[in-house]
Amino acid sequence: MTTITIQVNGKQLATEPDKTILEVCRANDIEILTMCHLKGVMDVGACRLCLVEIEGINKLLSACTTKVAANMVIRTDTERIKKYQRITTELFFAERNHVCSVCVANGKCELQQLGYKVGMDHIRYPFLYPKCELDSSHAWYVIDHNRCIMCTRCVRVCNEVEGAHNWDVMNRGTQVRVISDFNSPWGESVTCTSCGKCVHACPTGAIWPKAIVQGQLEKKPGIINELVEKRKMKL
């Protein structure tokens, strides 16, 4: 395996090609904020939180979908990046109806933690207050579109790991929604296997199991990668 060197925040790092910037940074304890990245499933670069500066390229590139190249000079901690992270976080909150105090994921929500991390103290954008539905037709789980951030982690887990492809995304722009089958109630889905992987993949309180009271939700997004790795093992 060939080894290449890259520079991240002034630090020289030795790594292998065809790894993403995110993988290299995570392996070297350099923090990069992410929302749509979930270890074990494909990266889509949807959340735009992992944007990094690369010398010689004017625009910011997403660390999760950009492969490292020899002698790449990367910065993850500039004021410009922090500004964009803050904007993105605020837009997440302004886009749907996120009310932490009544959410099952309160205290254990990745979006909430992100807000703390970027130091969000107010939201400069007007809230959209879209009219979103809550679907509790499934016997065990609930999906609340008010709390969805369209990271599509559930969609990818359902397609790639479970292979059921119950979820997908409909419409465009502010009208986008995660849908089950023909935009029919989750409980009537013919493709859903009720495996519960989407529940653990969801970073917020948008998908949760019914037997949970407010603030008691314990999600384990790590089990997705654990499962993927274990399937690769030869017995």
Added chain:
Amino acid sequence: MNAGFTTLSTELPKTDPRVKLLNARIKKEHYRPDALIEILHTAQNAYGYLPLPVLAHIARSLNLPPSRVYSTVTFYHFFSLKSKGEHTCLVCTGTACYVKGAQKILDEIERQFNLQPGQVSADNQLGVAVARCIGACGLAPAVVIDDEVQGKTEPAAVIEKIHSKTGKP
């Protein structure tokens, strides 16, 4: 058996010429899942819109998840899940047509048929829509009635043409 399953399991009537057309196209594309958009085009042209049982039939034939088919249909503006009406009246509201009185035509349509752009009459006979520009600025104001372009037209002529199409006074 639940409602979702019923939608997915109902077979389309095999004697329907539209179904024959659709099935021929699916066969021509060798049931390839990546020919979804081409097949949706055929279905939309045959039916005028995409009813759910047709989408279910396509999903089943191409071995695609229903949600994937639905997401493709809702992503592209060309595809419609609701009937656009037996006859369509598309009023161009581009700059040239607007200046030449496209709004007057729309007002007259609303007065005569009580239909606003995007709406379909209760008997499904007439659907009214607007377009940003149909590329016929030299013919402003332009109206497209059932794929027939009416150039340099005026409110009264449009109403008359619609009546002749729908067969009503």
